[in-house]
Amino acid sequence: MSSDEPPPQDPGHGPGPDPAPATAKGKGKARRPKRTGWRRLIPTWRMVLGTLIGFIVLCCGLFALGYALVDIPPANSAATAQSNVYLYANGAQIARDGDVNRENVQLAQIPKPVQHAVLAAEDRDFYSESAIDPKAMLRAAWNTLRGKGKQSGSTITQQYVKNYYLGQEQTVSRKVKEFFISIKLDREASKDEILTGYLNTSYFGRNAYGIQAAAQAYYGVDVDDLTTAQGAYLAALLNAPSAYDVVAHPENRSSAEARWNYVLDGMVKQKWLSASDRQNMTFPVPKEAKGAAGMSGQRGYIVQAVKDYITSNKILDEDTLASGGYRITTTLQKKKQDAFAEAVDDQLMSRLDTSARDVDKNVRAGGAAIDPATGKVVAMYGGIDYTKQYVNNATRRDYQVGSTFKPFVFTSAVENASTTQDGRVITPNTLYDGTDQRPVQGWDGGTYAPENEDGVSYGNITVRTATDKSVNSVYAQMAVDVGPAKVKRTAVDLGLPETTPDLTASPSIALGPATASVLDMTEAYATLANHGRHGTYTILASVTKDGEKIELPEQDTQRAVSREAADTTTSILQSVVDSGTGTAAQAAGRPAAGKTGTAEEDTAAWFAGYTPDLATVVSVMGQDPRTGAHTSLYGAAGLPRVNGGGFPAQIWAQFTRKALSGTPANDFDLTLEDGAEEPVAPTVTTPAVPSAPASEEPSASDEPTGEPTGETASPTEESPQPPDVPQTEDPGQDQDRPDEDGGDNVLNDLTSASNPRSTRAAVR
Numbered sequence: 001m002s003s004d005e006p007p008p009q010d011p012g013h014g015p016g017p018d019p020a021p022a023t024a025k026g027k028g029k030a031r032r033p034k035r036t037g038w039r040r041l042i043p044t045w046r047m048v049l050g051t052l053i054g055f056i057v058l059c060c061g062l063f064a065l066g067y068a069l070v071d072i073p074p075a076n077s078a079a080t081a082q083s084n085v086y087l088y089a090n091g092a093q094i095a096r097d098g099d100v101n102r103e104n105v106q107l108a109q110i111p112k113p114v115q116h117a118v119l120a121a122e123d124r125d126f127y128s129e130s131a132i133d134p135k136a137m138l139r140a141a142w143n144t145l146r147g148k149g150k151q152s153g154s155t156i157t158q159q160y161v162k163n164y165y166l167g168q169e170q171t172v173s174r175k176v177k178e179f180f181i182s183i184k185l186d187r188e189a190s191k192d193e194i195l196t197g198y199l200n201t202s203y204f205g206r207n208a209y210g211i212q213a214a215a216q217a218y219y220g221v222d223v224d225d226l227t228t229a230q231g232a233y234l235a236a237l238l239n240a241p242s243a244y245d246v247v248a249h250p251e252n253r254s255s256a257e258a259r260w261n262y263v264l265d266g267m268v269k270q271k272w273l274s275a276s277d278r279q280n281m282t283f284p285v286p287k288e289a290k291g292a293a294g295m296s297g298q299r300g301y302i303v304q305a306v307k308d309y310i311t312s313n314k315i316l317d318e319d320t321l322a323s324g325g326y327r328i329t330t331t332l333q334k335k336k337q338d339a340f341a342e343a344v345d346d347q348l349m350s351r352l353d354t355s356a357r358d359v360d361k362n363v364r365a366g367g368a369a370i371d372p373a374t375g376k377v378v379a380m381y382g383g384i385d386y387t388k389q390y391v392n393n394a395t396r397r398d399y400q401v402g403s404t405f406k407p408f409v410f411t412s413a414v415e416n417a418s419t420t421q422d423g424r425v426i427t428p429n430t431l432y433d434g435t436d437q438r439p440v441q442g443w444d445g446g447t448y449a450p451e452n453e454d455g456v457s458y459g460n461i462t463v464r465t466a467t468d469k470s471v472n473s474v475y476a477q478m479a480v481d482v483g484p485a486k487v488k489r490t491a492v493d494l495g496l497p498e499t500t501p502d503l504t505a506s507p508s509i510a511l512g513p514a515t516a517s518v519l520d521m522t523e524a525y526a527t528l529a530n531h532g533r534h535g536t537y538t539i540l541a542s543v544t545k546d547g548e549k550i551e552l553p554e555q556d557t558q559r560a561v562s563r564e565a566a567d568t569t570t571s572i573l574q575s576v577v578d579s580g581t582g583t584a585a586q587a588a589g590r591p592a593a594g595k596t597g598t599a600e601e602d603t604a605a606w607f608a609g610y611t612p613d614l615a616t617v618v619s620v621m622g623q624d625p626r627t628g629a630h631t632s633l634y635g636a637a638g639l640p641r642v643n644g645g646g647f648p649a650q651i652w653a654q655f656t657r658k659a660l661s662g663t664p665a666n667d668f669d670l671t672l673e674d675g676a677e678e679p680v681a682p683t684v685t686t687p688a689v690p691s692a693p694a695s696e697e698p699s700a701s702d703e704p705t706g707e708p709t710g711e712t713a714s715p716t717e718e719s720p721q722p723p724d725v726p727q728t729e730d731p732g733q734d735q736d737r738p739d740e741d742g743g744d745n746v747l748n749d750l751t752s753a754s755n756p757r758s759t760r761a762a763v764r
Helices: 037-041 045-069 112-122 134-145 156-164 172-188 191-201 211-219 228-237 250-269 275-279 299-312 318-322 334-347 358-362 402-415 463-468 472-482 484-494 507-511 518-529 563-579 583-588 647-659
Strands: 084-087 093-097 326-330 363-371 376-381 431-433 460-462 533-535 540-545 557-559 593-598 604-610 615-622
Touching: 084 299, 093 299, 112 156, 112 191, 112 228, 112 250, 156 172, 156 191, 191 211, 211 228, 228 250, 250 275, 299 318, 299 326, 299 376, 299 540, 334 363, 334 376, 334 647, 358 363, 363 518, 363 647, 376 518, 376 647, 402 463, 402 472, 402 484, 402 507, 402 518, 402 563, 402 593, 402 604, 431 472, 460 463, 463 472, 463 563, 472 484, 472 507, 484 507, 484 518, 518 533, 518 563, 518 604, 518 615, 563 583, 563 593, 583 647, 593 647, 604 647, 615 647
Parallel strands: 084 326
Antiparallel strands: 084 093, 326 540, 363 376, 363 615, 431 460, 533 557, 593 604, 604 615
16 A cells, blocks of 8 residues: 555544534534535525515515505596587487587496497406406516517406596506506496496597497497497497498408407307397498588577576586586477478578679578477577577577567557557457557657558558558557556566567557567467467476486466467467468468568568467578678568568468478467457558648547548558669569568657657668
C-alpha cells in the first residue's frame, strides 16, 4: 500500500466526516447542504405558497379598495334621454318629439317569449348567475388574443352598466369600473330591474334605443304586440344591429337568419319554447325602414298644441315634459284629421297661384272640430306645413272673429230674457230697425252708429232675417238691449277665454272685434250644439310614462246657458245655412247651423257651424310671410274678395261630409223659447243705399210699418274693391246665392257724437 494513500476506513469505527459544529449550548442540528448551480433557480414549495398567499392578499386588498372607491354613478344623459311619442286616438303614431328615439316600458309590458329570446341570445344563465362571469371573461380574452376579433364575455348586468352608467369606449379603466359597478348593482337591484333597464337602453339599429322603439322601427307595432319570431329577430340584432338588418343589408340575410335560429334553438334548450312551436316559425322579415316622422305637415302643429295644453293645464311643467319618455295619446281621429287637410287642399290651396298673384302667397287657413257631446277635439288644421308656416292658425289669437260673434249676442238675449228698448221680448221674430248707421238707443257711453255692409239699409226686419244678412245695426242695438257686460259673460260661459283680447263690454262687442282663436270659437259653438252644456275642450286621451298613467284634469260638463237659449240660437243659425250667407254649407248634406264672419279690412274670413254631432270652425287669413303683418284677402285666388260664405263654408262642408260619412244624418232636437216656434212672415224689406244718414233716426221703439224703406233695387253683394283687382268669378262658388256676410266687418269702437260717420271700418 502506498504511503500516499489514506489508511483504510473502518466501516464501523473510522473517524468519518467532521461532526457539525455545536451551538453555544453544545447542541444543534446538522446544516442543510447549500443548493448550488441551476437548482438555486427552482422555487421551493414555501416560496410558491408564500407568493400565492401574497397574491391572494394583494388581490383581496385591491378588490376591497376598488369596491370601496368605485361608486354607482348617476345614469349618463344618453341613457336617460327619451322622446315623447304623440298618438292619434286609435294608437297610430303622429310624431316623436326628441333627439333620442327611445320610449321606456315596464318589464310586464314585454311578452315573456320576447324576454326569453333576449336571454337566449345574450345571457342564458342571467337569473342564476352572479353579476360577472369570470369563465366567460377569460374565454373572451383568450379568443381575442388568438385573433378571433374583440369578443365580449359580459353578462347582461355588465352590458346594462356599460349602457346606462358608463359608455362604449374600450378602455381598461372603463372595464374596471364596469366590473365593480356590476357587482354593487347586483346587490342593490333585482334581476327584473336590471333586465328592464337593459331592454330599455340597448341599441337595436335604425336609430332605435330600447325594445319599444325597436318594435316600432322594425315591425310598426308596440312591444306588447310582438310575436315570438319577431322578438327573436330583435334579440338577434343585439349582436350586430346594422349588419343583421336584412332590409338595409340583404346580403347578410343568411348570417342574420343563422343568428335568429341560434336564439330560437337556445329558447328550446332552456325549455322556454316547445320544439313544435319552434318548428312552425318562419323568419319574420321586418318592414322597410322609414325616416323619422319629424314635424312636417300637420304633425308640428299638433305637437305644439298638445304641449301648450299640457303645460297650460299644469299637467306637467315644460322642463318635465322636455325630459322625454311620455306616451301621449290625443283625442284626434286620423280619419277626420286627414279629411280636414284634404278639404283645405281641395277647396282653397288648389285654387291659389302664387306665381300669378302675390296676394296668394299671403293666404293662410286654420280649422278645428270638436265632438259636442264629449268636448274632445277630433281634428285640427294648423296650416299647410309646420316647417313652412310655423304659427298654428287653429290656436293663434290675433285675428278678429267678425260676425261669427253675433250668435252669442242673441244667446245672451234669450238667456237673460232681454227686451228691446220699448219692452218687447227678444225672439227670432222680434222686429228691429236695420237702417244703416242708425245710432244705438239706450247707450250712455257716447254715440255709436255702425255701418252695414256696403252701406245697405234694411228697414224693419226680424232678428232671424238680420242674422241671415248679418246686419250690424240690428246686432249693435241688441247688444245694448241685453247689456254688453252680459253679452261678454255669455261668450265666456260658452267657451271663449275671459282674457280674449278686445272682448270689451261695449256695443261694438256684437260685431266681433275680439281676437279669439279658431279653437276657442269651436268650443263655444260646440256648447250651442250641445244644447247649452259646456265641457272645456280636451285634446288628451291619456299620458303615460314607463307604463304609469299621469293624472289628467277631469272634464266636467256644466250648464253654460239654458237649453232654450242655445236651441233658439241654433234655429236662427239654421236659417243662415238654409237661406242666408252660409248656403255653401248645405253641401255637407245634413242638417246644419252656422254663421259667417269677416274681420276688419277683410284680413280674415270665417265660417263657424255645427251639426248635432260635430262642431267645426274654419278661418281663412291673410298674412305677409316676410313681415308677419295681417293683409287683406282682396284678390286672393282671383276673386274680388274672400268671405265666410265662400272658401271657409266650402271647406266646412267638404270636411263635415267626409268626417261624418257612414253615420246617420241626425236632425236637431230643439227646445225653443216662447215666441220662437212660429216665425212671423213680415213684409220683405228691400234695402237701399242711403246717400246720407237721415236727420231723424227711427228708434227701436217705433212700430213697424210693414212697408219697405229705400229704393227697390237689390242690395249690392260686392264690396268696394281696391284698384286693379280683377272682378273674376270663382267657378267653385254659386253665383246665384249671396256670398257676402252682409255686415261682418268689425267696426271701430265708440266715437264722438259730432262725427257719427267715423264709426265706419277703415277699409270701407
